[in-house]
Amino acid sequence: MAFALRPLRHLPVRPAALSTSNSPPDPREVLRIERILHAPSAAAARTTQPQEHQPAAAAAAAGLRHLFHSTAGLTDEESTTLLRRLDSPSTHQRLGRLLQELAGLPLRGGEIKAALASDPDGLLSMCPGEPSRFLEFVRDNLRCRKAVKEQILAHGALRAAVAARRRVELLHARGLTRHDALRVLAAEPRAVVYPVEDVERKVEFLVSTMGFEVRWLVQYPEFLGVNLDKWIIPRYNVVEHLRSVGGLGDSIEMKHYVRFSRKRFYNMFVKPYPECERIFGGMVREKEEMARRRYPTGLWKLFTPARYEQTQEEVANMKLLVGSLR
Template identity: 65%
Template sequence: MAFALRPLPRRLLRSIHCSNPLSTSTSASPHDVHELLRIQRILNPATTTHSPQNQEHPRATTDLHDLLHRTAGLTAAEATSFLRGIPNTDRLGRLLRELRGLRLHGDEIKNALESDPDGLLSMDPGEPSRLVELLDGLRCRGAVKDRVLSHGVLWAAIAARQRVELLHAHGLNRRDALRVLSVEPRAILYDLEDVERKLEFLVNRMGFEIGWLVEYPEFLGVNLDRWIIPRHNVLEYLASVGGLGDPIEMKHYVRFSRQQFYNMFVKPYPECERIFGGLVRERKNEVRRWHPVGLWKLFKPTKHESTEEDVKNMKFVVESLH
């Protein structure tokens, strides 16, 4: 017992003696000694041994290095440099294990970690799997899907999440935002600035609520300058002169083809031709070629030279008919 009390400070020894006046230094309760040692460890952690959590920290770092190497193909130096800027390594470990389970190509994960680490690390657990499943099951034209997945499915998943968060920031819940992207994946091809510009134009200039995107997601997939703004300018002019009888709906902006919109709103009002662009009327005056130039040569029969034997055969056939 004297050996156990030797490293304790004098004030702790004094408290031991005062806790029981009838006891001596050799008769102190073991429970009191352990309690004082526990208090000393709490108050002076630097003078005590490292906790088990601190002892496991190098092992956790080694596991992350190995996980980064197996999942993203990073070298030891690259992994060390990358981990210096990551405050939450636990979140990174869970994310890497989930990405490894998706069987993605190592270059995709490495490029995502290098180009947009914040966008990748901001995903919640299970979110990459849901987004990858959504992108794999896109029902759209093959050319659009190829463009969306041209940089890899992980890049597309990060871009889709950024647009979901942008739609959510403008008042649309995340479930409806995912539904909009699944129906109109062309929104992923536009920059975030272009998508935000469309949303601001929809709400501030056109006067529609953000919830209309659930019914008309095509609005995010068309060009704002060449498709939406000319139509809005025509409708805005007609509304100012009293030329609109029925209320304008979103379908007039996104569901009508250029020819349909022209016939309904531009053709009856010649002054709207300049506002709309005048391209439809000019094209109608042109003579449209029904076949490509030189196609008639393909229908011209091939000319064969007649030999004496062919002439005799033809005469024989004609004589046999009489």
């Protein structure tokens, strides 16, 4: 019992011997860990940025809102909504020059505001100088009938200029130069009236399905003016059927799809092959048969004048009358 109550001696704690089996740490790994531990966070980096640019950005935004109000008659809320899409200071500078150019153009009242309401991205993405050039283009360089030009300018010259620029950028993205794209629109202004989705669908069908290069539009701009579903696709289906059965002797060019009239294309590719009638639609032959069967068979007999028997007295009277005229 006395042995049990005897206090225990405090033995000194010996440090554990370091293991020499592990390799020393890599200096590059240690440096990487120190960089991670001592690098400032993104939030701290943002807070340490100089604050002298914020007053300049606020002043630029206020100037743009004033330009929007004086040029297009927009309120502060509408101007702020448009400016939220443009965060870059360089974009603000370009937009300021663009609005100053629009303010100096001879436009009708409310035309700039209407263009911003219809296609704000298309108008605000223009570079300074483009509104003047495209306005001159839609007013003076379109080769079309008066009715088509009136339809293009029905909603204002500025909206027509923005629409023309949309088509030019679309054709440029597909491989045409901007100069050639303007030539195509000048020769086929109906492409400005049609929706941009319709123009894009025609270009996609020309390149991907028909296998032509987009530069063919410079020589045949009418392709963008005809109806794709009623004009191009039926002809393409007929040509593909004849090519599959070996019925094509010569190569098919763009002129066969675009510049041949419906009657001429029918006589050349459809009429010799009866199976192509259903593919093409059969409109020409049906119209011809309707023209032939306009009246029922035998109806002409009803329009034959009645014959009356002539007596000897009437014959004598006619001879006397003719003799007196001599």
